[in-house]
Structure formats: structure tokens, C-alpha cells
Amino acid sequence: MPDILCQESISEAESGKSAKRVYLIDPLKDPRWGELLARSPGASLFHSPAWLEALRRTYGYECIAYTTSAPGEPLENGLPYCRIDSWLTGRRLVSLPFSDHCAPLVRGDQDLRALVRALWEECRIKQWRYVEMRSLASLELINPFFYPIATYALHRLDLQPDLETLFGNFHKNSIQRKIGRAEREGLTYEEGSAESILDAFYRLLVVTRRRHRVPPQPRRWFRNLADCLGKALKIRMAFKDGRPVAGMLTIRYKETLVYKYGGSDARFNSLGGMHLLYWRSIQDAKQSGLQVFDLGRSDAGQIGLITFKRRWGAAQSTLTYCRLTAKGNAMHIFDPAVNTWRTRLAKQAFACAPARVLSALGTVLYKHIG
Numbered sequence: 001m002p003d004i005l006c007q008e009s010i011s012e013a014e015s016g017k018s019a020k021r022v023y024l025i026d027p028l029k030d031p032r033w034g035e036l037l038a039r040s041p042g043a044s045l046f047h048s049p050a051w052l053e054a055l056r057r058t059y060g061y062e063c064i065a066y067t068t069s070a071p072g073e074p075l076e077n078g079l080p081y082c083r084i085d086s087w088l089t090g091r092r093l094v095s096l097p098f099s100d101h102c103a104p105l106v107r108g109d110q111d112l113r114a115l116v117r118a119l120w121e122e123c124r125i126k127q128w129r130y131v132e133m134r135s136l137a138s139l140e141l142i143n144p145f146f147y148p149i150a151t152y153a154l155h156r157l158d159l160q161p162d163l164e165t166l167f168g169n170f171h172k173n174s175i176q177r178k179i180g181r182a183e184r185e186g187l188t189y190e191e192g193s194a195e196s197i198l199d200a201f202y203r204l205l206v207v208t209r210r211r212h213r214v215p216p217q218p219r220r221w222f223r224n225l226a227d228c229l230g231k232a233l234k235i236r237m238a239f240k241d242g243r244p245v246a247g248m249l250t251i252r253y254k255e256t257l258v259y260k261y262g263g264s265d266a267r268f269n270s271l272g273g274m275h276l277l278y279w280r281s282i283q284d285a286k287q288s289g290l291q292v293f294d295l296g297r298s299d300a301g302q303i304g305l306i307t308f309k310r311r312w313g314a315a316q317s318t319l320t321y322c323r324l325t326a327k328g329n330a331m332h333i334f335d336p337a338v339n340t341w342r343t344r345l346a347k348q349a350f351a352c353a354p355a356r357v358l359s360a361l362g363t364v365l366y367k368h369i370g
Contacts, residue, residue, distance in 0.1 A: 020068045020110070021070070022067070022117075023068070023069065024065070025064070025065050026065075028056065030065075032069075033049065033078065034049060035075060036077075040105045044101065044103070045251055045256070050229045054224040055096070055097060055098065059221075059370060065080040066119065067079070077107060078104075079105070079115045079119075080096060084368075084370055088365075090130075092129050092132065093119070093122070093130075094134075100260075101134050102134050119145075129325070130323045131146075131323065132323045133322055134319070134321050147322060147324075148320050149321050153297065153298045153300060153309075153316050153319070154296070154297050155295040155306075155310065155315065156293065156314055157282070159292060162286075163282075163283065166286075166313065170311065170312055170313060171311035174308070175275060181272040181275075182238070182271060185240065185272070188240075189236070189237070189238060189277075190237045190239065192234070192235060193235055204247045204263035204265060205217075206263075206358060208262070209358070217261075222249070225251075233249065233251050236250065237277075238274070240273070244265070245265050245271060246265070246268075247277070248277040249261040249262070250281050252288070255289075255290050256290060257290050257292070258294045258296070259294065259296050281293065297319055
């Protein structure tokens with residue numbers, strides 16, 4: 001059992017409730033963390049030790065979790081964070097970097113208040129630049145402490161209907177016909193996580209990220225994800241006459257299949273390669289008895305992507321990121337949630353950079369902007 005640090009939360013005597021103590025644990029070493037995830041309906045891929053370990057291996061982040069459960073007791077709640085100490089973007093707590101969402105795993109308001117107050121104290125005392133939370137839950141309880149910084153659309157497809165019904169719910173022109181086009185074009189499908197498949201996928205990812213004017217994540221991030229997640233992770237590839245035209249990375253967690261990354265060769269988008277990969281993912285998820293296909297987050301301004309996901313019959317919800325900021329802290333040059341002239345200039349440079357240069361930039365920058 002690792003050493004477990006503890007700190008006392010701010011007293012709640014004014015509300016007539018006894019003060020709670022908040023303990024700091026290492027979710028990668030404390031066996032109670034996995035037990036909590038197993039019995040928590042709100043636990044997601046992004047809470048999992050495998051995801052946290054991939055973050056640690058790739059970016060060197062220190063993973064911690066706050067809880068009101070004392071050492072030696074069953075873990076009743078938890079709020080995971082990564083400590084990011086960067087000369088470029090400052091000292092921050094983020095729950096969690098490169099994760100679509102990471103809800104607090106709590107049963108009641110009192111526990112959540114204690115955890116949030118502990119975060120407030122740590123931010124104030126240790127002078128963190130900010131504390132960020134990426135939660136699917138209502139923000140009403142934490143509004144006095146946190147303020148919203150970004151809003152995203154989250155799409156999830158209910159997989160409980162049979163495949164025929166699911167296919168019938170797809171948009172006829174945009175989805176059904178594209179799947180048929182991919183089949184008529186003779187696109188072939190491969191999956192796995194071998195180096196050859198990872199290389200093909202990463203090349204597509206780099207050109208796609210350049211189209212979007214952002215650098216790609218380091219290649220080792222995907223290798224670490226594959227190593228940490230094992231058979232739960234699949235890289236799915238579509239080929240035309242041996243040429244990779246579309247790629248998708250999915251991860252299975254509990255009863256959910258998560259789409260996390262994708263890329264394509266824009267010259268072949270009309271062939272329906274990405275549509276084929278979505279359809280194969282849905283078929284595989286149904287065969288495995290999964291209940292949900294999580295299509296991931298989209299920026300609020302990505303109207304085309306939001307429309308594309310909705311046309312698969314996915315339900316849309318709102319995902320809001322919020323922050324607690326110590327007084328007087330300033331924004332930094334590469335703040336991913338702030339659209340400044342500096343970030344706009346950087347995006348123009350990313351769009352023109354050669355693939356090798358863009359990949360190298362991603363390797364350098366992503367540790368700082370998680």
C-alpha cells in the first residue's frame with residue numbers, strides 16, 4: 001500500500017455539518033481505485049488505471065486522486081487529477097488531460113463539496129495556475145468555485161436496438177449510401193495494434209491534424225495506449241488497393257466502445273472509408289454485447305462534425321469544462337481553451353509545416369498543453 005497523504009477540508013460548521021477530511025491517494029498503486037471503478041456507474045475509460053498509466057508514461061504527469069475515504073477503509077468516492085508542472089503553461093491540476101470527460105465519482109453533495117473545497121485550498125495555498133474539471137454532471141453545486149471555459153457536444157449511440165434497426169436509423173443519403181459506396185469500391189478492412197498498423201494510422205492522423213491546423217499527439221502516446229490497454233484497444237483501418245485511406249482508434253471499457261482518434265486521406269473521402277470503420281465498430285460492439293458507442297466530443301463550432309455524428313442516430317448532450325483559478329493568474333500563450341492572436345498564428349504555422357516538423361512540434365508541445 002502506498003503512502004497516503006491527507007489534508008483537512010475547510011470546516012462546514014456553518015451548514016451544520018461536521019467537517020470532512022480529504023485524503024490524497026495514488027490511483028495507480030492503491031488497489032481500492034479499481035474496486036471503486038468496478039462498482040461506479042459513472043466510471044469511464046478516462047478513470048481507468050490503464051488510461052492514467054499511459055498519461056504517466058507518455059507525458060510524465062503525476063496522477064493523484066482526492067477522496068473522503070480514510071486509509072484502510074473501502075473507497076467510497078474519488079476525483080482523479082494530473083499534476084502538470086510546465087514552464088510554458090504553468091502549474092495546473094487537470095481532470096484529466098487528453099480526456100473527453102472525467103466525472104467526479106461521488107454519491108452525495110456533501111462529499112463533492114468537501115472535495116471541491118480541498119481543491120480550492122490546494123489551488124490557493126500551492127498557487128496553482130488553475131484547477132480544471134471536465135465533468136458530465138450538473139455544475140450547479142460547484143458554480144461558486146468554478147467558472148465555465150469551454151463547451152463541447154458529446155454524442156453517444158444507444159446500441160440496444162438490433163443491427164437492422166440501427167442501420168435504419170442512419171441518415172439515408174449521408175450514412176447508408178456511404179456505407180454502400182465503401183462496399184462497392186472494394187475497400188478492405190484491417191484491425192489490430194501491430195507496428196505496421198500503427199504506422200499507417202499515425203500517417204493519416206498527421207495529415208488530418210495538419211488540415212485542422214493543430215499538431216498531432218506524439219506517436220509514443222498511441223503506442224503506450226496500445227500497450228496499457230491491450231486487447232481493449234483496436235486500430236481500425238480501411239484500405240483502397242493497399243493504400244490506407246481512413247483510420248480509427250477505439251477502446252472498449254465496461255459496456256461502452258469509445259471512439260477516440262481518427263484520420264483520413266482527404267483525396268479518398270468520397271469512397272466512404274470512415275463510414276465503413278464506424279459501421280464495423282458498431283457491428284463489433286453489438287457482437288460483444290456492448291450497450292453504448294461513445295462517438296466522443298466535438299467543439300461547439302464544428303457544425304459539420306456534429307451533424308455527421310447526429311446522422312448516425314447518436315444522442316447529443318452538452319459537455320462543459322470549468323476551472324477554478326487563483327486570483328491574479330494570467331493566461332499563457334498556448335492555452336488550448338483561449339483563442340488568442342498567438343494561437344491563431346500558431347495554427348497558420350501548423351497548417352504549413354511538413355509532416356515530420358509537425359510531428360516533432362506535437363512531441364514537444366503536448367506535454368505542456370494537456
